[in-house]
Amino acid sequence: MIDYHMHLVDDYHTERCPYTPERVEEYVRAAEAAGVDEIGVTDHCHRFVEFAPLFEPIYKGPRGRDPEVAWLKDNLYEPLDRYVEALVRAQQRGWPVKIGLEVDWFPGAEDVIRSILAPYPWDYVLGSVHFLGDWPLDVSAGYGWPDMDVAGVYAEYFTQLEAAARSGLYDVLAHPDLVKKFGHRADGAEAHYEAVVAAMAEAGVAMEISTAGLRCPARELYPAPAMLELAASRGVAVTFGSDAHDPQTVGQNMDKALTAARQAGITFLSTYEKRQRKLVPLPSG
């Protein structure tokens, strides 16, 4: 079993980050205790100074005074070198750790993102749609959502997810229907799955099954069962992720994610090394 989505600090951390093998070891030990054989660490790109050009237009823009957005500017200070080095050293100690990063999708920023990522030995890169334009849709139910047409948000979210799949930047799309996080539901959401799953199949991008949705008002895995079934029928590979922001959450609810995968007809999971995919049979149980 794998858990391929976790963060070494919480999102609002403003001290020097614990990017050390010792911090990674806490996650390794937590994974062992949870029955997870291999982890992938995927801190947010908005933690790293190299990504400042991507977020500057957002926190310097019209929403920049909102606390829901302003925190970004205090977040972009760690050098990627420190982070990657801690993970390389963890691997050198023989621990089952992959070097990952969770990278936001912004249309038009493909070349910027590609050049920031280029110097580092990633095992895989997670792609996430957290922002529609300058609006972070996953901060709270009260931020932005009351002014939005939910069906329109769904349509735009899945349009951006499809573009992310086709961008060539990502190995895996994280929490693929994050738009439901706060329980907003749009009639006919299923109509959007088809285009996204087709793009993922054509581009060879894997879909994450995320247990984070179970901790949110959505009270459901990401993705919804219908989206997962479609992915299975099109041969889209899957990974598993808890989106833990502390060691205690590593591997959480993976039994439920595995059950959902089996019910959808999935028989393999995908592991990554140096951005090469390897399919592994799903653990039995």
Ligand SMILES: [Zn+2]
């Ligand atoms: Zn995310």
Ligand SMILES: [Zn+2]
């Ligand atoms: Zn995450």
